[in-house]
Amino acid sequence: MSKSYFWLAHLAKRSDIKSSDFLVHFYLTHYQWCLYEVERLWGAITLDELQMRGPRYENRFFRGPLVQAAFLQSIVRKSALVEQSDMRIELLPALTDNYMYLLIDEDTKEAAIVDPVEPNKVVEAVKKHGVKLKTVLTTHHHWDHAGGNEKLVKLVPGLTVYGGDDRVGALTKKVTHYNTFKVGSLNVKCLFTPCHTTGHICYFVTKENSSEPPAVFTGDTLFVAGCGKFFEGTADEMYKALIDILGRLPPETRVYCGHEYTINNLKFARHVEPGNEAIRKKLAWAKEKYDNGEPTIPSTVADEFTFNPFMRVREKSVQEHAGTSNPIETMRVIRKEKDGFRVPKD
Numbered sequence: 001m002s003k004s005y006f007w008l009a010h011l012a013k014r015s016d017i018k019s020s021d022f023l024v025h026f027y028l029t030h031y032q033w034c035l036y037e038v039e040r041l042w043g044a045i046t047l048d049e050l051q052m053r054g055p056r057y058e059n060r061f062f063r064g065p066l067v068q069a070a071f072l073q074s075i076v077r078k079s080a081l082v083e084q085s086d087m088r089i090e091l092l093p094a095l096t097d098n099y100m101y102l103l104i105d106e107d108t109k110e111a112a113i114v115d116p117v118e119p120n121k122v123v124e125a126v127k128k129h130g131v132k133l134k135t136v137l138t139t140h141h142h143w144d145h146a147g148g149n150e151k152l153v154k155l156v157p158g159l160t161v162y163g164g165d166d167r168v169g170a171l172t173k174k175v176t177h178y179n180t181f182k183v184g185s186l187n188v189k190c191l192f193t194p195c196h197t198t199g200h201i202c203y204f205v206t207k208e209n210s211s212e213p214p215a216v217f218t219g220d221t222l223f224v225a226g227c228g229k230f231f232e233g234t235a236d237e238m239y240k241a242l243i244d245i246l247g248r249l250p251p252e253t254r255v256y257c258g259h260e261y262t263i264n265n266l267k268f269a270r271h272v273e274p275g276n277e278a279i280r281k282k283l284a285w286a287k288e289k290y291d292n293g294e295p296t297i298p299s300t301v302a303d304e305f306t307f308n309p310f311m312r313v314r315e316k317s318v319q320e321h322a323g324t325s326n327p328i329e330t331m332r333v334i335r336k337e338k339d340g341f342r343v344p345k346d
Contacts, residue, residue: 078295080295082254082298084106084213085210086105086210087106087205087207090104090125090129091295092125094117095118098115098258099259100114100116100117100122101256102114102122102126102129103215105184105185105186107184107185108185109129109130109131110132110183110184111131112135112188113135113136113137115137115145116149119148122148133156134158134160134183136152136161136170137188137203137217138161138163138168138201139163139201139258140164140168140201140219141169141199142197142220146163149169149170150169150170160172160173162190164192164199164200166199175201176190178192186205186207188203188205193218193246195221195230195233196219196220196221196229196232197231198233201219202218213253213254214249214252215254216246218255218256218257221238222241222308223258223261223265224265224297224308225308226262226264226338227310235328236331238331238335239313239327239331242311243327247301247305249301251300252300253301254298255297255298255301260290260296260297262286267346268309269308273312276307282303282307310331313331313334321334
């Protein structure tokens with residue numbers, strides 16, 4: 001198929017051109033081919049990767065009708081509910097590979113929503129659970145995480161919107177490292193983890209006198225078997241975020257990340273440590289989950305230290321792959337390698 005057809009579809013990103021039904025139909029019917037062209041011409045296939053192209057792409061591509069149409073073609077992903085005696089967390093799939101999280105305090109039935117990019121889905125989930133939504137926890141300002149804030153505060157007046165960056169839409173409470181607040185009877189501690197963006201916040205949730213595992217919402221800092229791109233930061237900052245901050249949380253802490261990137265992350269992890277049995281087992285498990293439309297999330301902090309190369313930068317096997325004994329330099333080297341990694345099709 002001629003490249004001219006791709007660029008015909010590409011016109012819909014332009015703010016001064018209205019997309020016709022034909023263009024939307026074109027993108028829907030040639031979705032996989034267009035993804036191939038995006039990968040070949042731009043070297044990126046995910047929303048997260050495309051964001052590194054800058055505000056022009058974020059404003060024109062992410063908000064374009066062709067991208068919205070493409071979302072319809074994504075695999076049907078199931079929601080999931082993690083139930084504990086102290087809290088309930090519903091994983092709400094959004095866009096192509098994002099997750100929103102509805103956090104419910106079991107004592108008060110008060111709720112918070114993490115990164116509500118699809119507000120209508122959030123409102124439906126709140127009604128289903130019969131809870132009172134009071135809080136928005138925004139991990140960072142990128143459109144696919146904070147892009148629904150303005151609409152949600154209109155749908156649910158009186159919300160408190162937390163975030164660590166003035167670029168977060170509808171922000172009412174700016175927070176930084178170790179700021180704390182409550183969601184019902186749950187304790188929320190803010191963890192400042194700049195690198196992916198300069199204002200990135202993770203949210204660590206606990207309950208006093210509870211024997212249940214805590215939860216941490218990591219946005220695009222820590223993924224299952226991976227980490228976010230260093231859009232606005234350095235390897236040193238990501239090392240501090242992953243090792244010194246998130247890595248020191250209780251090992252049983254459940255990790256709720258921003259995207260379903262697990263399979264591709266594990267394929268890169270396998271490339272870094274081909275002899276790591278934990279990676280092999282986790283990849284086989286993740287493929288089965290994905291084929292069933294089920295999430296591979298949450299993982300735990302302890303698990304991440306067994307198969308996540310970015311959490312394993314102090315391990316000799318990862319350092320040997322990077323060709324350095326310095327863990328921060330190892331972080332830099334493998335992140336750069338991951339940025340250009342061609343994912344095997346197995």
